[in-house]
Amino acid sequence: MSGLADLFTLACVGVGVAFFAAGTVGLLRLPDTLTRIHALAKADNVGLAFIALGLLPQAASVLDGAKMVAVWLLAQLASGAVAQVMGQMANAAASGGAGPAPADAPGGGGAP
Amino acid sequence: MSLVFDAVLCLLVLGVGWRVVAAPAALPAAIAFIAYGLLLGLAWVRLAAVDVALTEVAVGSGIAGIVLLRAAARVPQVSAAPSAALRLGAAVLSLLVAGGLAVMVLGLPEPAPTLAGDVARHMPATGLGNPVTGVLMVFRALDTVLEMVVLLLALIAVWALALERDWRNAPPPLWPGPAPAPVDFLARILVPVGLLVGFYQLWAGADVPGGKFQGAALLAAMGLLLMMAGRMAPPEARSLRLRVLLLAGPFAFLAVGVAGFAMAGTFLGYPPGFEKPVIVAVEVAATASVAVTLALLVLGPPAGERRP
Amino acid sequence: MADLLFAAGAVLLVVAALGLVALWRTRAVADQMLAVQLLGSAGVAVLLMLAVAAGDGSILDVALLLALLAAFAAAAFRACGSTVFRARGTAGDAPFTGDQS
Numbered sequence: 406m407s408g409l410a411d412l413f414t415l416a417c418v419g420v421g422v423a424f425f426a427a428g429t430v431g432l433l434r435l436p437d438t439l440t441r442i443h444a445l446a447k448a449d450n451v452g453l454a455f456i457a458l459g460l461l462p463q464a465a466s467v468l469d470g471a472k473m474v475a476v477w478l479l480a481q482l483a484s485g486a487v488a489q490v491m492g493q494m495a496n497a498a499a500s501g502g503a504g505p506a507p508a509d510a511p512g513g514g515g516a517p
Numbered sequence: 518m519s520l521v522f523d524a525v526l527c528l529l530v531l532g533v534g535w536r537v538v539a540a541p542a543a544l545p546a547a548i549a550f551i552a553y554g555l556l557l558g559l560a561w562v563r564l565a566a567v568d569v570a571l572t573e574v575a576v577g578s579g580i581a582g583i584v585l586l587r588a589a590a591r592v593p594q595v596s597a598a599p600s601a602a603l604r605l606g607a608a609v610l611s612l613l614v615a616g617g618l619a620v621m622v623l624g625l626p627e628p629a630p631t632l633a634g635d636v637a638r639h640m641p642a643t644g645l646g647n648p649v650t651g652v653l654m655v656f657r658a659l660d661t662v663l664e665m666v667v668l669l670l671a672l673i674a675v676w677a678l679a680l681e682r683d684w685r686n687a688p689p690p691l692w693p694g695p696a697p698a699p700v701d702f703l704a705r706i707l708v709p710v711g712l713l714v715g716f717y718q719l720w721a722g723a724d725v726p727g728g729k730f731q732g733a734a735l736l737a738a739m740g741l742l743l744m745m746a747g748r749m750a751p752p753e754a755r756s757l758r759l760r761v762l763l764l765a766g767p768f769a770f771l772a773v774g775v776a777g778f779a780m781a782g783t784f785l786g787y788p789p790g791f792e793k794p795v796i797v798a799v800e801v802a803a804t805a806s807v808a809v810t811l812a813l814l815v816l817g818p819p820a821g822e823r824r825p
Numbered sequence: 826m827a828d829l830l831f832a833a834g835a836v837l838l839v840v841a842a843l844g845l846v847a848l849w850r851t852r853a854v855a856d857q858m859l860a861v862q863l864l865g866s867a868g869v870a871v872l873l874m875l876a877v878a879a880g881d882g883s884i885l886d887v888a889l890l891l892a893l894l895a896a897f898a899a900a901a902f903r904a905c906g907s908t909v910f911r912a913r914g915t916a917g918d919a920p921f922t923g924d925q926s
Contacts, residue, residue, distance in 0.1 A: 411826055414826065414829075415829060418829070418830070418833050418874070419833070421833075421870065422833050422836050422837055422840070425837055425840050425841075425866075425867060425870070426836075426840050428863070429840045429841070429843055429844040429863065432844050432847070432848060432859065432860070432863060433843070433844065433847045433848075438853060438855045438856055438859070441848075441856060441859055442859065445859055445862055445863055445866070449863060449866040449867070450866070452866075452870065453866060453869060453870050456833075456870045456873060456874065457870075457873060460873055460874065460876075460877050463826065463877045464877065465877075465880055465882060466882070468882070469876070469882045469885060472882065472885040472886075472889070473873055473876075473885060475889070476869060476873065476885060476888045476889055476892060479710060479889065479892045479893065480866065480869050480892040482706050483703070483706065483707060483892055483893070483895070483896035484862070484866065484896070486699065486702050486703035486706050486707070486896065487703065487862060487895075487896050487899040487900075489698075489699035489702060489703070490697075490699040490700055490703055490899055490900060490903050491855060491858070491859060491862075491899060491903075492699070493697050493698075493699045494855060494903050495855055498855065518827075518828040518829075518831040518832050518835075519827070519828075519831045519878075521831065521832065521835050522831040522832070522834050522835040522838070525835045525838045525839060525842075526838060528842075529838055529841075529842050532842065532845075532846075533845070536845075536849060544854050545849070545854065545857055548854065548857045548858055548860075548861055548902070549849070549857075551861050551898050552845065552860070552861045552864050555861075555864055555865060555868050555891065555895070556864070556868075558868070558887060558891065559868060559871060559872070559875075562872065562875055562884055562887055563875070565879075567881065567883045567884060567886070567887060570884075570887045571886060571887055571890055574887060574890045574891050574894055575890055575894060578894060578898070579894040579897055579898065582894075582898050582901065583897075583898070583901040586898075586901050586902055586905045587901075587905055589905075590905040691904045692904050697903070700900055700903060700904070703896060703899075703900055704900070707893060707896055707897070710893065711893050711897075714886075714889055714890070714893065718886070718890075721886075725882075725883050725886075726883040726886065727883075727886060731890070735890065735893065735894075738893070738894060738897045739897075741897075741901070742897055742900055745900050745901070745903075745904045
């Protein structure tokens with residue numbers, strides 16, 4: 406039984422890490438902020454879900470397992486909302502780009 | 518294998534630390550600083566200092582992060598970067614301090630001198646389960662009292678930056694006008710959970726890693742989030758309720774301290790048999806004060822209708 | 826099992842580091858903040874694994890805090906756009922146009 410649980414953990418954690426890697430590849434290769442948010446919000450969260458799932462059999466107690474599920478749920482909700490926040494900001498920047506630039510680097514050379 | 522993990526973590530911490538220093542502008546540096554705080558939290562966990570990890574994430578990354586973000590966003594375009602000589606001097610000084618610390622820590626005798634044994638022996642008398650809380654609230658309670666007063670003084674210093682005519686007003690809101698819907702949504706999801714976790718941290722800190730400072734920082738962050746969503750307005754500095762909240766913590770602590778002369782024969786002595794209730798009562802008052810103080814520190818000095 | 830978890834954690838940190846390096850080279854501040862969110866997500870995953878590897882349930886509390894505060898940092902980043910705008914003397918909703926040199 407313990408061997409089966411360990412195998413389950415190994416498989417799920419492996420898949421989770423793979424999803425994280427895929428999400429990061431997405432972050433690197435996708436062209437702009439809006440598409441990158443997709444990679445972040447979706448792939449990373451599936452990765453976290455798999456990792457949390459895989460760790461459940463290893464939890465020291467039911468309370469710890471419940472906490473892991475709670476952490477995952479919170480991360481899921483929070484990251485969805487954060488994706489909306491960043492997305493709206495990127496949208497506003499794309500459409501309202503005529504506004505003044507944010508704080509520039511010392512020594513000049515600012516954004517248009 | 519844990520060595521590999523620690524090595525990767527150390528390299529990452531060094532790399533992000535370098536980025537904080539070498540970032541092209543203030544805002545990227547502030548963003549890197551937030552990441553740095555998160556990584557330091559991981560490092561503290563690896564050092565088996567979970568209480569410190571909680572504080573690092575809550576205060577070092579959360580509260581300090583928003584302070585730096587706001588500062589970086591408001592700093593006007595700087596005309597001249599620091600000179601190369603100044604940067605070299607700062608680098609040399611930092612390396613000397615780091616090197617000195619490393620030599621001292623690595624040169625400690627084996628086993629290192631420690632008071633952990635004394636603490637462990639006296640913990641049952643405190644009624645607490647978490648030795649860190651025991652040290653903070655019982656064995657070194659004087660330091661904690663002073664810490665709270667220092668925090669209050671810091672707030673007064675920030676308020677002193679206000680113009681004379683604005684002294685009694687509220688700090689400017691975190692977001693002028695109605696907040697964007699996604700931020701409102703985020704606040705509505707996070708704040709109930711954050712409040713719950715904050716109270717849990719305060720309560721659980723008596724027996725497991727946690728405590729009033731971490732809980733207070735989280736409560737402050739949730740209050741700030743409500744203000745960002747436009748659901749709570751920054752309080753006016755003249756508000757009596759606000760001032761009572763600010764003073765509750767330090768004064769409760771001091772009152773217990775002075776009462777200690779009568780009840781236990783020494784300043785900050787707890788009445789025997791009633792240690793835990795008194796400690797919890799003081800911690801609740803302290804959490805309220807620290808949370809409000811931290812939030813006000815982030816909000817900045819009171820301002821008038823039109824900012825100069 | 827602990828070894829496996831440490832190895833997986835190390836891989837996650839390397840993956841997050843690659844994301845940080847790549848995104849922090851861009852000039853867009855919003856992308857740099859996305860990298861911090863990536864680090865936050867990876868950090869929560871690493872903390873879950875550390876909690877199991879060390880057998881310490883209190884590390885899960887750190888994961889809780891990290892999840893909350895990473896989201897808070899994103900909201901704070903958004904809110905800072907307005908102060909940038911106000912420093913320039915214009916009113917209204919202020920997006921980051923994103924470029925930093």
